[in-house]
Amino acid sequence: MTLLSESEQQQVAAAIKRIERDTDAELVTVLAARADDYxxxxxxxxxxxxxxxxxxxxxxxxxxxxxxxxxxxxxxxxxxxxxxxxxxxxxxxVPQRVRHWHAANLARRQFLELKLHHTEGGTGMLIFVSEAERYVEILVDHGISSQLSDETWAAIVSDFTMAVRRGETLQGFLTCIAACGEVLRQHVPVTRLRNELPDHLVILT
Structure with missing residues (x-):
């Protein structure tokens, strides 16, 4: 199952590349069809x-x-x-609390499996979406969390979640990435150009 078309995935990758020119953050995006088959x-x-x-x-x-x-x-x-x-x-x-628990666990597994915790300066950042659970989460490593609290992402996550519920996952990604970029430019500005992690959207079917 393709959650986003190839051209839509390329739009997400291009959005990541744009914001990474202005920040040391290493951004990775993951889109899952569902967190569990239940x-x-x-x-x-x-x-x-x-x-x-x-x-x-x-x-x-x-x-x-x-x-x-x-x-x-x-x-x-x-x-x-x-x-x-x-x-x-x-x-x-499935109760929402159970669905969100499974989705949150998958997000954390992806953070580790994609080695977001191994970036130079601890600037890994994950934008995770699970469509079936209508679940969105942003996870960041210590290099970003030391500069920004978790509350920083709450409104961005809320807006993205609403977009997923409306079936506007692509636009949700693009808006979320742009909003994160604005915050990261101010608090985690670029110090030197590097690209430690792939920019493409990771799809879990």
């Missing part, structure tokens, strides 16, 4: 509803014998398991 959630819901089936059937006498009740349970479980695997449905079955 298979256990779909199975849990299907199992619970299948177990409730006999009680509902017994409440409304349908004169089914034990074999027919068991068969009904199994069919209910199989059908619901398949139905609940549809991403649009699965996401709605």
């Amino acid at each position: 298979t256990y959630i779909s199975l849990l819901w299907a199992g619970m509803l299948a177990l409730l089936g006999p009680g509902v059937i017994n409440y409304y006498p349908l004169w089914l014998n034990a074999h027919e009740l068991l068969l009904t349970q199994w069919l209910t479980f199989i059908v619901l398991s398949l139905l609940f695997k549809v991403p649009a449905i699965t996401t709605r079955l």
Whole structure:
């Protein structure tokens, strides 16, 4: 699945290049389709509803014998398991707090896997988006956090999150990168040209 087209990904990369000319920050962007497949959630819901089936059937006498009740349970479980695997449905079955917890964990794993914590001066910065969870987070290394508090990014993240909810992920990226660039130019200005990390958008499908 392609979350952004090739030309849209190039727009994001170009936006990163523009702001990195004026700051020592090493910016990396990651776009994930979803933070988890939540298979256990779909199975849990299907199992619970299948177990409730006999009680509902017994409440409304349908004169089914034990074999027919068991068969009904199994069919209910199989059908619901398949139905609940549809991403649009699965996401709605998972509490927001759980979805955001998974997305936050994935963001932190990406920060480490992409070696944003190994940049010279600790100026790595990650803009992370998980579309299914409608989750946006900005993570920065110590070289930036020592200059700027986490509250600096709150409004930028909020605006980006709203853009993702509207289905405007590309524009959200471009606006977010530009807004981050304005802040970084002032507080983490360029001291020498370097490019330690790739500028392209990392896609997780």
